Amino acid sequence: MSENNQQCECGMLYLSATPIGNLEDMTYRSVRILAEADLIAAEDTRHTRKLLSHYDIHTPATSYHEHNKLVKGPELVQKLLDGLTIVCVSDAGLPGISDPGAHLAMLAIEAGIKVSPLPGANAALSALICSGLDTTAFTFYGFLPKSSKKRTELLQRIAASPETLIFYEAPHHLMGTLELLSKYFGQERAMVAARELTKKFEEFCRGTIGEIQEYFQSNEPRGEFVLIVAGCDPQQADSNLAEKQLSPMEAVAKFEAEGMPRKEAMREAAKLLGMSRRDVYQAILQAETVNS
Numbered sequence: 001m002s003e004n005n006q007q008c009e010c011g012m013l014y015l016s017a018t019p020i021g022n023l024e025d026m027t028y029r030s031v032r033i034l035a036e037a038d039l040i041a042a043e044d045t046r047h048t049r050k051l052l053s054h055y056d057i058h059t060p061a062t063s064y065h066e067h068n069k070l071v072k073g074p075e076l077v078q079k080l081l082d083g084l085t086i087v088c089v090s091d092a093g094l095p096g097i098s099d100p101g102a103h104l105a106m107l108a109i110e111a112g113i114k115v116s117p118l119p120g121a122n123a124a125l126s127a128l129i130c131s132g133l134d135t136t137a138f139t140f141y142g143f144l145p146k147s148s149k150k151r152t153e154l155l156q157r158i159a160a161s162p163e164t165l166i167f168y169e170a171p172h173h174l175m176g177t178l179e180l181l182s183k184y185f186g187q188e189r190a191m192v193a194a195r196e197l198t199k200k201f202e203e204f205c206r207g208t209i210g211e212i213q214e215y216f217q218s219n220e221p222r223g224e225f226v227l228i229v230a231g232c233d234p235q236q237a238d239s240n241l242a243e244k245q246l247s248p249m250e251a252v253a254k255f256e257a258e259g260m261p262r263k264e265a266m267r268e269a270a271k272l273l274g275m276s277r278r279d280v281y282q283a284i285l286q287a288e289t290v291n292s
């Protein structure tokens, strides 16, 4: 146990869940501790004020978010060292899960302050438990990376993962994301699009990736989404692995046999094998020269 793990006689940092839609999704304990705390560090104080008013809580709130965390974090830690009890909340769900909070917890732990959770609502796990998909092993990815290169790398890397996959998505990116899921995981993979959880228009759309795409082509995506995707079937993973072991010539032939023109087949072969298009082209030239 390092020295930093020895906690001091100072204040206490709580990380509290807040509702992801329905204001009643607060625990008695969270409400009590929010009311008793000295300060609430909130992602957006105006947003949190609505929740506090609902529960008649009058604790002062200060903003703590992605853009001020480097300055605000150490200030909050100093207040904790001075003996204050602070509750960190985000706009919805668990702080630190695709939301600010984790950095403050790290700083507080480094300073020897006790950090404790006030559990409650979380969109990912709420969607997972009602998805009907395997809940024994799963991986949470949150939002896909913004850069298309990183998105592609991630989806290629996890396409054969046997565990259930969980993503967050905003409505205006849903169709693009479904397109990518279909491309890297295949149209037939089972998935669930859970939207507006705990709200009036809560909906679970269950089907294959292809079916969910079709559904949202005729039903405009609205609200916030959690996408739960079944893990890769081990047999499918074996056949994916076998495909990755094809030679560039074999991979191009496979895509041509699926009806793609040579140029597109070379592009897809490069993606499949994780090679540059130039290298695939060179390998084919070489093979053709040897065979001629």
Ligand code: SAM
Residues within 6 Å of the ligand: 020, 021, 090, 092, 093, 094, 095, 096, 097, 098, 099, 121, 122, 123, 124, 167, 168, 169, 170, 194, 195, 196, 197, 198, 199, 224, 225, 226
């Ligand atoms: N900290 C939150 C949690 O613990 O779930 C997540 C915050 S993240 C900034 C917001 C994303 O969570 C949304 O874009 C959506 O993907 C998901 N989300 C939040 N509330 C939701 C809800 N009521 N229904 C479906 N998804 C939701």
